[in-house]
Amino acid sequence: MIKKITLALVAFFTLTTHLSHAQSPKAEKLKREVVNSVESNYEALTDLSDRIWSFEEIAFQETQSSAALADYAESLGFTVTRGVAEIPTAFVAEYGSGSPVIGILGEFDALPGLSQNKVPYKSPLNEGAPGHGCGHNLFGVASLGAAAAIKEQIESGELKGTIRFYGTPAEEKFFGKLWMIRAGLFEDVDVVMDWHPGPETKTAVQKGLALVDFQVEFFGQAAHASSDPWNGRSAGDALELYTAGINYYREHVKPTVRIHYHIQTAGEVVNVVPDYSRIWVRVRDSSREGLIPVYERVQAMAEGAAIMANVDFKVNLISGVHEILVNRTGSATLQQNLEKLGPISYTDDEQDFARKIQEATGKPQIGLVSKIEPMEETLENSMGGSTDVGDVSWVVPTIRLSATTAPNGTPWHSWAVVAAGGMSIGHKGMAYAAKALSMTMVDLFTNPELVKSVQAEFKEKKGDYVYKGFVPEGPPPINSKLQ
Incomplete structure (x- = not known):
């Protein structure tokens, strides 16, 4: 009971301080500017996403995808450190100095056997080859786009602190973030931002498995x-x-x-x-x-x-991975920014593409559902999938988002996600995620009390638990026979 009361007080304090902060003219101005930054770079981000979509690289083999993201970050003025944590395709891109240090995660690995053309019916591009059936070609690009928007504000002197993008390989198999955690790459981070492509747009507040x-x-x-x-x-x-x-x-x-x-x-x-x-x-x-x-x-x-x-x-x-340690304080801030942005708009052609995918996969032909749902309650047993973001969330407070990149009801890890992720439906979700993430990072950079409240909830929920990753001794299995 004492723990519940404590968490309730933390949540109340966070809500009142954030509602006061939400009216800050500077923060609102900066949010408009980061949104404009994403929009002005939309063509470059889309091109980068499509290139990664075409590379179709699986866990620990994402050589071209990693290089494309790292090169883009370097071209924008980030300091890039490649091959971190003994993983050739893992990297960190950083800009700024001092506190707060806000991290953002970016994945880019594909899944075996899911190659697909950009059409609303099953049609492999390269028979038997991998494909981005989880939308990771969009994931890393959106996160880097958000980091770039914040970098511009640090560079201009509008924000103070450090923005750090993590290029995290092998999420679908092996879980590369575990070795990045083991290498101490998250030890000085105040808050981490994360998102994932999905069939709907909402704050991600379920624990997974x-x-x-x-x-x-x-x-x-x-x-x-x-x-x-x-x-x-x-x-x-x-x-x-x-x-x-x-x-x-x-x-x-x-x-x-x-x-x-x-x-x-x-x-x-x-x-x-x-x-x-x-x-x-x-x-x-x-x-x-x-x-x-x-x-x-x-x-x-x-x-x-x-x-x-x-x-x-x-x-x-x-x-192996932990379940996600949900941070509802940070999620409430993200929810406000989603409501400020409003839902994604789709053309008739995009809705038609979505309905054809739903028809091909035996789902109700309702098209793309474009709305912002209220923040869900966090369930004790939410089921669903698993992610190595769970381990990050036990090391540093993590705020998560789902953004629509494929039609409602679409089977995930399937050709349908690959098809939608290579065309405008996926591109719009990518840009939306970049906007929502960068807006929420503006709140974190400009409101120290919000950062403290996010961290207070993290410490309260983690309690006395000492994190230990499910990771074997020795180097990452880069050349494992599991490949």
């Missing part, structure tokens, strides 16, 4: 599958027994738990008892605390499968 990724290898003995199978010890049998165990276990976990697996190899030919098999397993739950016992149980099953098949086994941690 914590997860852990690990790989299980089974090692047996090869033999002829017909003439002397008794001389073989099948790693394939172990893998089948293991997946059977996982699937029986599903009945006995809490509704918030998710378990996925991908069989990577289980033998090469039918007439050889396989001596090697490998499976990639992912366990999720609504909190890291709930995740751990499930993770431990599923690891133990690997030993049981190995015993039954009379083979050896090995469990390798890949990485």
Whole structure:
């Protein structure tokens, strides 16, 4: 009860101080200027986004995408440090000095197998190649556009402090931010801004799911599958027994738990008892605390499968992420800026494109929903996906946004998101995100009390928890066989 009262007082203090600050003529003037900056650079940002869309680069292989963003930042006058945290495609672009230090995250990796033309029906651009099925070609560009708008105000003397853009690779697999955190790159940051492409525009105040990724290898003995199978010890049998165990276990976990697996190899030919098999397993739950016992149980099953098949086994941690520590104080400020901006406007052609995507994916043909919803309540078990932004949010207060870049109801991680993200629907969402993020950063730079209130909520919610990332020892898995 005391904790709830404390949080309520923090929220009330934040609301009253921010409402007073919202009437500041200087802040309102600067917000108009950062919006104008995004609009004046719209063509350059769109071009950059389309280039990254065309590169189609997956986790830790985003060489061209990373270089394009870093080069653009450098051309604007940012100081760019490339190859941070032992990751060749990770970088930091910074401008200014002193406090506050406001960070903003930018992702740019694609997903395997989702290549798609800019048309409202499934049509691979390069059959079997990757595609931006999560809209990350828009993500990094919008964040950098917002950082650039703030940089202009620091350069002119209107704002004081430091703006820092983080080029964060491998969000879809491996979770590059974990190694950036481990390298201490967020230690001096006051607040971080983040956004993600989505089917609607709103403040992002749900926690998502914590997860852990690990790989299980089974090692047996090869033999002829017909003439002397008794001389073989099948790693394939172990893998089948293991997946059977996982699937029986599903009945006995809490509704918030998710378990996925991908069989990577289980033998090469039918007439050889396989001596090697490998499976990639992912366990999720609504909190890291709930995740751990499930993770431990599923690891133990690997030993049981190995015993039954009379083979050896090995469990390798890949990485994992925390659920998001939501900051409602910062989100309330962002919500006010969304309402100030108003919804995105769409042309008849864009709405027609959206309805055709909805028809092709079996969804109601309602087009793009253009409105700003009230800020949601944060649910205890919000379910959904997972992100390494969750880990950042346990290290530094993080304010998050979702902006519309694909039609309502669109299956995410699909060709439909790739199609919309490569044309004007995605471009408009990208520009909108850049405006909303930069406006909120104006509030953070001009109102020290707001920064203190955001940090107070962060400290209250984090409590005594000591962050430790789900990251194995050693360098990032740049050349992992998981690729």
